[in-house]
Amino acid sequence: ISADQSMLLLLARRTAEDRLAAFLLSLSKRFANRGFSQTDFSLPMSRHDxxxxxxxxxxxxxxxxxxxxxxxxxxxxxxxxxxxxxxxxRQQAEGCVQATAS
Structure with a gap:
């Protein structure tokens, strides 16, 4: 629960892209800590979730x-x-990457 609260506080003032990047990095780290690949994984949640x-x-x-x-x-x-x-x-999660208009 503490990790989730920290994540929400971190994301509160970030752009949508920064939030998603930080979320993916958080998942990546969790998988790596459990001995799985940090770069290849399945999302445990739907896009809606x-x-x-x-x-x-x-x-x-x-x-x-x-x-x-x-x-x-x-x-x-x-x-x-x-x-x-x-x-x-990581740079995106830190807000260092500027989004380009598509």
Whole structure:
């Protein structure tokens, strides 16, 4: 519960892209801590649940997954995630990457 509260506080003042990137990095770290791949994993939640968790609309989450895929940070196949550029995703989570208009 404490980790979830910390995550929510961290995300409160971030952009939607930053929130999703931070969420994916958090999952990545949790999987790595359990001995699984930090770059290849299945989402344990639906996009709708992720949207609720991050305080976003489900459509926004779907758009953001597409945008992060287009930038080459990750690939998405249903719930399967491959983080192709973890450093870029970290920068995004920190708010250092400027979104480009599509």
């Amino acid at each position: 992720i949207a609720n968790y991050l305080g976003l609309a489900a459509e926004t989450v779907s758009r953001l997954f597409s945008r992060l895929s287009e930038t080459g940070m990750l690939t998405v196949h249903g719930r399967k995630i491959h983080i192709a550029d973890i450093n870029a995703l």
